[in-house]
Amino acid sequence: MADCPECARLREESAMAYSEYLSCKDELAMTDKADKAFAAKRRAFDRAKGRLHECHSGESHHRDAAHKWNSLPSDEQVEQKIAILRERIELADADGIQKAIFALSPVPNGWKAVPDLVVEQLLTLLRDVNMYASEAASYVLNYFEFESPHLSKRQKSLCLGFLEAHGDQFTHFHSQQVVTELRFGDYLK
Numbered sequence: 726m727a728d729c730p731e732c733a734r735l736r737e738e739s740a741m742a743y744s745e746y747l748s749c750k751d752e753l754a755m756t757d758k759a760d761k762a763f764a765a766k767r768r769a770f771d772r773a774k775g776r777l778h779e780c781h782s783g784e785s786h787h788r789d790a791a792h793k794w795n796s797l798p799s800d801e802q803v804e805q806k807i808a809i810l811r812e813r814i815e816l817a818d819a820d821g822i823q824k825a826i827f828a829l830s831p832v833p834n835g836w837k838a839v840p841d842l843v844v845e846q847l848l849t850l851l852r853d854v855n856m857y858a859s860e861a862a863s864y865v866l867n868y869f870e871f872e873s874p875h876l877s878k879r880q881k882s883l884c885l886g887f888l889e890a891h892g893d894q895f896t897h898f899h900s901q902q903v904v905t906e907l908r909f910g911d912y913l914k
């Protein structure tokens with residue numbers, strides 16, 4: 726609810742937790758497993774991830790209790806958000822890309838699930854040849870990792886199918902890391 730101060734406060738908290746999560750993830754990605762600092766960075770990342778999930782469930786809970794907000798966006802709303810993301814990718818604006826991805830997250834939007842159209846559009850974006858070498862792909866791929874608790878079986882299998890066909894084509898090390906996590910971790914099981 727746009728005019729609810731509690732929603733605004735929780736939204737702000739989620740946004741902060743999200744940027745903390747991304748920076749811990751970056752830190753971890755840049756640290757060698759053999760490095761002494763690795764374990765501490767891993768814990769910091771796990772904490773940040775837990776904090777973000779807590780924020781999201783706090784938002785969900787408040788919306789359910791206070792607003793019974795449990796909607797899905799129209800295709801047009803999704804297309805608009807994807808258009809913003811596409812534009813940020815073309816401008817190679819890392820900060821803008823992350824914000825545009827966050828804007829597709831179901832919980833802060835009050836959506837009851839990830840819309841199929843979001844998954845289809847993100848996979849279409851990833852299929853663009855320019856994405857394979859780009860760091861932007863890692864941000865997009867990360868959506869599937871972070872939103873995995875909200876993805877349907879069909880959405881997970883679409884993503885996994887895509888990664889089986891094209892996962893090896895991603896050459897940026899951040900993307901390669903996320904591809905490996907998605908293919909061999911529990912996120913899409």
Ligand SMILES: [Zn+2]
Pocket residue numbers: 726729730731732733787788791792
């Ligand atoms: Zn509210």
